[in-house]
Every structure is written in C-alpha cells, then in structure tokens.
Amino acid sequence: MIPAAASLHLYFRKFGKKDVRTYTDTPHSWAFNKLGSNFWEVLMSEPGRVEAFSRGLSLFEAIHPIIGVFPFEELLQPNNSPDRPLAVDVGGGRGLALLKIREGCPSLKGKLVLQDRKEVLDSIPPEELPGVEKMEHDFFTPQPVKHSQVYYIRRVFHDWQDEEACKILQAIVPAMAPDSRILISDMALPEPVGPEDDGAVWLDLMMMTIGGKERTKTDWEKLIEKAGLRLVKIWQTPQTGPLAVVEIMLKEPREENEGENGVQEEKKVEIQQPPVPSGHKGAEEPDIAKGIKRDHVDKVTGDAEAGETDTHGAEARPRELAHRDEAI
Numbered sequence: 573m574i575p576a577a578a579s580l581h582l583y584f585r586k587f588g589k590k591d592v593r594t595y596t597d598t599p600h601s602w603a604f605n606k607l608g609s610n611f612w613e614v615l616m617s618e619p620g621r622v623e624a625f626s627r628g629l630s631l632f633e634a635i636h637p638i639i640g641v642f643p644f645e646e647l648l649q650p651n652n653s654p655d656r657p658l659a660v661d662v663g664g665g666r667g668l669a670l671l672k673i674r675e676g677c678p679s680l681k682g683k684l685v686l687q688d689r690k691e692v693l694d695s696i697p698p699e700e701l702p703g704v705e706k707m708e709h710d711f712f713t714p715q716p717v718k719h720s721q722v723y724y725i726r727r728v729f730h731d732w733q734d735e736e737a738c739k740i741l742q743a744i745v746p747a748m749a750p751d752s753r754i755l756i757s758d759m760a761l762p763e764p765v766g767p768e769d770d771g772a773v774w775l776d777l778m779m780m781t782i783g784g785k786e787r788t789k790t791d792w793e794k795l796i797e798k799a800g801l802r803l804v805k806i807w808q809t810p811q812t813g814p815l816a817v818v819e820i821m822l823k824e825p826r827e828e829n830e831g832e833n834g835v836q837e838e839k840k841v842e843i844q845q846p847p848v849p850s851g852h853k854g855a856e857e858p859d860i861a862k863g864i865k866r867d868h869v870d871k872v873t874g875d876a877e878a879g880e881t882d883t884h885g886a887e888a889r890p891r892e893l894a895h896r897d898e899a900i
C-alpha cells in the first residue's frame with residue numbers, strides 16, 4: 573500500500589478529486605499498473621505476495637491486541653460448552669486471533685474455526701495452527717458454522733465500504749444463536765479525532781488506497797442498524813486508543829428450540845448500553861451510504877496539485893478527518 577499512498581496525489585490528479593468508491597480502479601491497483609483488479613487480485617498476481625502480506629500483518633499485533641479489550645472469559649463462560657463452536661475467525665488470515673483466544677482464555681472450551689480464502693489457508697502449515705480447523709469460506713456467502721459463541725472479524729471491515737460491510741454482517745445472521753456475538757476488531761475513531769489519533773488517520777488513508785475506510789463510532793452505529801443488528805457495546809481501553817472491539821448481537825433473538833451444538837433455550841442476555849459518543853447524531857438516519865464524503869481527500873489532493881508533496885502532515889490530518897465526520 574505504501575507505493576499507492578506515495579502516489580496518491582498523482583492518482584487524484586488523473587482521476588479527479590473524489591472519494592475512492594471502487595475496489596478495482598483504486599490508487600493501489602493504479603500504482604501497480606493493474607487497473608481493473610482489486611487489492612486481492614493484485615496481490616495474487618505476484619507469487620508470494622499473499623503470504624508476505626498476511627505475515628506482514630503480524631507486525632502490527634502490538635497495536636492490535638486480541639486479548640485485553642473484550643472480556644472473553646467473563647462474558648462467554650456462562651454459555652460455554654465443549655460441544656459448541658467457541659469462535660469462528662471470519663477472514664482470519666493466519667489464525668493468530670484464535671491461538672491467542674485459546675491461550676488467553678483457558679477456561680473456554682469448544683471448536684475454533686479459521687475461515688479465509690483458499691490461497692491464504694494453503695500458505696499456513698498445519699503445525700502453525702494446532703487445534704484449529706481450517707475452512708475455506710467466502711464471507712459474502714451464508715455462514716456455514718451454526719451457533720458459534722463468537723464470530724470474530726478483525727481488520728476486515730476497514731477493507732470495505734458500507735454496502736459490502738453490511739452484506740458481510742448479514743451473511744452471518746442466519747447462523748447466529750440468540751446468545752451468539754459478532755465481535756469486530758477494528759478502529760472506532762473518536763469524533764472529532766485529535767492529534768493523538770494520527771496513527772488511525774494514517775491507517776484511514778492507507779485503507780482508502782484499496783477502496784476501504786476506517787470508521788467512527790457513529791459510522792459503526794449506522795452500519796449495524798442498517799444490517800438489522802444490535803450494537804451492544806464498543807469496547808476500548810486507554811492503552812489501545814482508537815482500537816475497538818465492536819460487540820454485536822441479534823436485535824430480536826429468534827426462538828431457539830433445537831438445542832443444536834449444545835445451545836440452550838433462549839435466555840435473556842444482560843447487555844450494556846453503548847456509550848453515546850459526543851457529537852452523536854442519532855442512529856435514526858436510515859441511509860448510511862448517503863452523504864458520506866471524504867472531504868479530507870479533496871483537501872489532500874488539492875494541496876498535492878498545488879505542488880506540495882507532504883500534503884497530509886500531522887497537524888492537518890485531525891482537522892480534515894473531523895471535517896469529513898461533520899459531513900456524514
């Protein structure tokens with residue numbers, strides 16, 4: 573993504589100053605001379621790049637921890653059973669999250685399933701994933717693992733705009749038990765962002781190069797509402813800054829009588845209400861896709877066209893992102 577980020581000003585000069593609303597004609601595909609191919613197709617066009625990318629992600633583990641943000645053991649223990657899937661890691665890459673959950677939550681039993689694209693799964697030797705079942709799965713298609721306690725999705729949603737993100741969520745819904753949780757581990761940017769959030773803003777620009785984006789708390793509320801699901805809580809810690817685990821459950825738990833996979837009869841689940849972020853404009857606006865603008869992109873490219881190479885300096889970033897948030 574770095575070559576794409578470095579040539580953003582040239583991309584916008586050629587394609588116009590507008591948001592990146594494509595997955596195939598992105599700054600990334602343009603930088604690699606592969607217009608018409610999405611990020612994954614560009615990666616797959618060069619031998620070894622898929623594996624290099626998925627291994628490279630592990631370098632960011634320190635700023636994207638799996639244990640210590642969402643209280644897995646505390647909340648999952650009451651309904652945990654060795655006969656029921658514990659966690660499905662959707663688009664899970666090399667499966668590190670599952671290994672960390674197993675290691676960090678010794679009281680939790682149950683099957684761990686790693687789902688991803690074939691190319692990614694094939695690049696992982698079995699000894700790297702003890703006790704984890706690998707399953708090829710396209711996350712836009714119905715989730716095949718029923719009634720898992722957790723459907724864990726890390727660093728995936730920021731690859732996608734809201735329409736596709738909504739489809740990924742909805743593909744899981746029919747598989748969920750009343751007490752299943754979708755846990756999304758991604759950024760939840762504060763509103764407005766401050767100078768201390770420059771790392772997250774940098775990541776937002778990186779994701780833009782492939783057609784994705786980081787989301788604010790309000791963005792998450794709107795997306796989850798649109799998907800017909802219930803935002804239970806956005807978990808964050810002072811140590812991890814804008815990194816969040818977004819906890820989601822069914823809006824109206826369905827009647828469950830099957831007892832399949834050890835799932836008990838429907839029981840009331842205690843939930844904590846999500847904090848109302850400052851600047852919250854309410855979840856009642858129905859069309860989340862409408863009106864989302866990347867005004868900061870226009871600012872960035874405007875500067876670039878004026879001949880400045882360092883167009884998104886540390887001081888400018890928070891201001892520009894805040895400006896985008898105002899437009900939502």
Ligand SMILES: C[S@@+](CC[C@H](N)C(=O)[O-])C[C@H]1O[C@@H](n2cnc3c(N)ncnc32)[C@H](O)[C@@H]1O
Pocket residue numbers: 612626629662663664665666687688689692709710711712725726727728
């Ligand atoms: C940015 S990586 C995140 C990997 C992992 N969750 C992590 O945090 O390390 C996104 C992952 O989504 C996978 N992916 C992309 N499109 C997919 C699809 N349609 N179905 C399933 N997985 C997909 C990619 O192969 C990749 O492993």
